[in-house]
Amino acid sequence: MTWLLDLTPDEWNAVRLSIKVATVAMLFSLPPGIAIALLLARGQFWGKTLLNGLVHLPLILPPVVTGYLLLLTFGKRGPAGAFLAEHFGIVFSFRWTGAALACGVMGFPLMVRAIRLSIEAVDRKMEAAAGTLGANPLWVFATITLPLILPGLIAGAILAFAKAMGEFGATITFVSNIPGETQTLPSAIYTFTQVPGGDEGALRLTLISIVISMAALVASEVLARRVGRRMDIE
Amino acid sequence: MSVRVDIGHRLGDFAIEARFESAGRLTALFGPSGSGKTTLINMIAGLIRPDNGHIEVEGRVLVDTDAGIFVPKHRRRIGMVFQDARLFPHMSVASNLRYGRWFTPARERYADMDAVVELLGIGPLLGRRPAKLSGGEKQRVAIGRALLASPKLLLMDEPLASLDEARKAEILPYIERLRDETKIPIVYVSHSVAEVARLASDVVMLAQGKVVASGPTEAVMQRLDLLPSEERGEGGAVLDAKVLRHDEAFGMTVLGSAAGEIRVPRLELRTGAPVRIRIRARDVMIATEKPTGLSALNILPGTVVAIRPGEGPAVEVDIDCNGATVLARITEQSRQALKLRLGGKVFAVIKTVSFDRANTGAGLPVEVDG
Numbered sequence: 001m002t003w004l005l006d007l008t009p010d011e012w013n014a015v016r017l018s019i020k021v022a023t024v025a026m027l028f029s030l031p032p033g034i035a036i037a038l039l040l041a042r043g044q045f046w047g048k049t050l051l052n053g054l055v056h057l058p059l060i061l062p063p064v065v066t067g068y069l070l071l072l073t074f075g076k077r078g079p080a081g082a083f084l085a086e087h088f089g090i091v092f093s094f095r096w097t098g099a100a101l102a103c104g105v106m107g108f109p110l111m112v113r114a115i116r117l118s119i120e121a122v123d124r125k126m127e128a129a130a131g132t133l134g135a136n137p138l139w140v141f142a143t144i145t146l147p148l149i150l151p152g153l154i155a156g157a158i159l160a161f162a163k164a165m166g167e168f169g170a171t172i173t174f175v176s177n178i179p180g181e182t183q184t185l186p187s188a189i190y191t192f193t194q195v196p197g198g199d200e201g202a203l204r205l206t207l208i209s210i211v212i213s214m215a216a217l218v219a220s221e222v223l224a225r226r227v228g229r230r231m232d233i234e
Numbered sequence: 235m236s237v238r239v240d241i242g243h244r245l246g247d248f249a250i251e252a253r254f255e256s257a258g259r260l261t262a263l264f265g266p267s268g269s270g271k272t273t274l275i276n277m278i279a280g281l282i283r284p285d286n287g288h289i290e291v292e293g294r295v296l297v298d299t300d301a302g303i304f305v306p307k308h309r310r311r312i313g314m315v316f317q318d319a320r321l322f323p324h325m326s327v328a329s330n331l332r333y334g335r336w337f338t339p340a341r342e343r344y345a346d347m348d349a350v351v352e353l354l355g356i357g358p359l360l361g362r363r364p365a366k367l368s369g370g371e372k373q374r375v376a377i378g379r380a381l382l383a384s385p386k387l388l389l390m391d392e393p394l395a396s397l398d399e400a401r402k403a404e405i406l407p408y409i410e411r412l413r414d415e416t417k418i419p420i421v422y423v424s425h426s427v428a429e430v431a432r433l434a435s436d437v438v439m440l441a442q443g444k445v446v447a448s449g450p451t452e453a454v455m456q457r458l459d460l461l462p463s464e465e466r467g468e469g470g471a472v473l474d475a476k477v478l479r480h481d482e483a484f485g486m487t488v489l490g491s492a493a494g495e496i497r498v499p500r501l502e503l504r505t506g507a508p509v510r511i512r513i514r515a516r517d518v519m520i521a522t523e524k525p526t527g528l529s530a531l532n533i534l535p536g537t538v539v540a541i542r543p544g545e546g547p548a549v550e551v552d553i554d555c556n557g558a559t560v561l562a563r564i565t566e567q568s569r570q571a572l573k574l575r576l577g578g579k580v581f582a583v584i585k586t587v588s589f590d591r592a593n594t595g596a597g598l599p600v601e602v603d604g
Contacts, residue, residue: 129320131307132279133383134337140308143333147324 014188022164025104037115067173098175107160118152158220241287250443258436265440266462280307313380321364334383370401427468493555517588518562
């Protein structure tokens with residue numbers, strides 16, 4: 001087992017970076033994920049089908065295409081990229097932040113789907129009851145809707161995290177494969193498979209990948225069960 | 235004036251055109267399913283916006299479509315008890331109870347947690363989750379939750395409709411206590427003659443989206459012709475009475491009413507306690523001479539004041555017994571055989587055993603705290 005943990009600094013970097021990128025991607029997707037899921041679950045507006053399609057686009061497009069589109073929009077010379085760099089000092093191209101953006105976009109449809117389903121399952125009569133007790137719509141959301149969709153939120157967040165841990169195509173297309181900056185676990189494994197004698201490194205990272213993904217899955221199961229038990233929905 | 239409603243509303247093919255006002259302690263919105271009762275109560279609560287009209291509670295205008303006024307539900311301070319309780323599943327009973335209190339401005343809070351918990355007998359439930367409660371317990375907690383928001387008006391939308399008879403009997407006394415021991419006016423939606431006769435001080439009777447009668451319960455409930463057909467058998471006179479004494483030897487209670495003494499099966503009430511009884515019209519026989527050799531114990535002398543055609547072979551006879559009206563449903567054949575006419579002296583005969591829990595206010599169960 002020791003050989004498994006006997007990682008080179010570059011490999012450690014890849015592990016740490018992957019976790020950082022996946023965590024940031026997940027956390028930053030949550031607020032817009034909830035907002036869009038709410039809009040899709042409850043909104044009645046023109047262009048709802050279009051919005052739904054746009055959200056799902058990363059799921060059906062080849063990841064390379066998504067990555068390339070990100071490069072065109074958020075790259076140094078892309079419209080959004082140039083604007084953000086100039087006004088907020090946020091740079092995506094060839095940075096880990098870009099990897100997080102790519103991972104977030106790729107996981108977004110999965111997250112929105114899970115949250116949307118749980119919002120649609122909420123009994124709106126509960127919210128009406130809370131309203132008659134004096135809670136304004138914001139409080140109703142915070143004290144009734146949000147706790148009731150918690151299992152869906154957790155599921156969506158874990159799905160997005162797992163997707164981010166495994167994201168490869170869009171990331172490598174958008175921010176390349178720079179050790180220590182944008183080389184996540186999948187990129188590192190890919191690199192190992194491209195050099196002679198890289199098999200051992202690739203296997204090590206593969207096993208680590210499996211462990212992290214399994215841990216995330218188990219954590220989500222445990223969390224969801226605890227929330228579910230606390231709630232005891234009939 | 236506590237509640238004033240005058241609204242018009244369309245829902246597809248169904249149109250509601252209702253106007254009533256009530257200052258009663260407990261006003262029942264009564265009518266068959268589909269008569270618009272729930273829609274009306276939802277409008278008072280602010281869950282439905284009427285197409286046009288005016289709603290006023292305790293002098294405060296909540297809806298006035300002409301003036302563009304629509305107070306959102308969370309600013310109305312109107313408590314609502316739903317048929318399906320709607321307790322929040324992710325909170326304990328105690329948190330459910332405290333929920334509305336939290337949103338009530340401190341100076342407007344009048345409901346006291348301990349008093350409400352005591353009133354409804356829900357002390358032992360506080361630490362539990364809603365999923366672990368029986369239907370009756372849920373409904374009591376839902377009532378408590380609404381009360382603790384210190385509402386200016388309490389709306390109850392068929393709170394007993396989804397419960398079985400035993401659970402209904404368990405909750406009715408608590409609603410009576412609520413009516414008698416708190417100062418909040420109540421609007422109560424029901425399609426049950428038994429509930430309305432027992433609880434309501436005033437009745438607004440609805441049919442097909444229109445108000446067909448309204449006024450004090452005793453008066454409105456005599457309109458047997460207006461009762462929904464499936465409830466017509468339950469219709470009859472509603473009398474306010476008092477416990478005079480108990481007849482322990484035969485297990486009976488003697489009640490005093492304007493119509494005279496009435497013997498009913500033993501009630502668990504102290505002497506002097508008020509009881510409201512409903513005498514089903516179909517349970518009343520008419521005799522033109524004081525009957526002898528008859529098993530029925532209640533024989534009330536009176537005068538025929540009205541005869542109306544009833545359903546099928548039946549006629550409905552109003553008998554004035556010393557100022558109180560007793561209704562009898564008999565066949566047209568009997569009416570002709572007895573030669574009943576207006577002003578005729580008759581005796582209304584009622585069997586003691588025709589009274590049961592459903593038509594005598596039976597008071598609180600002995601095991602209040604369960």
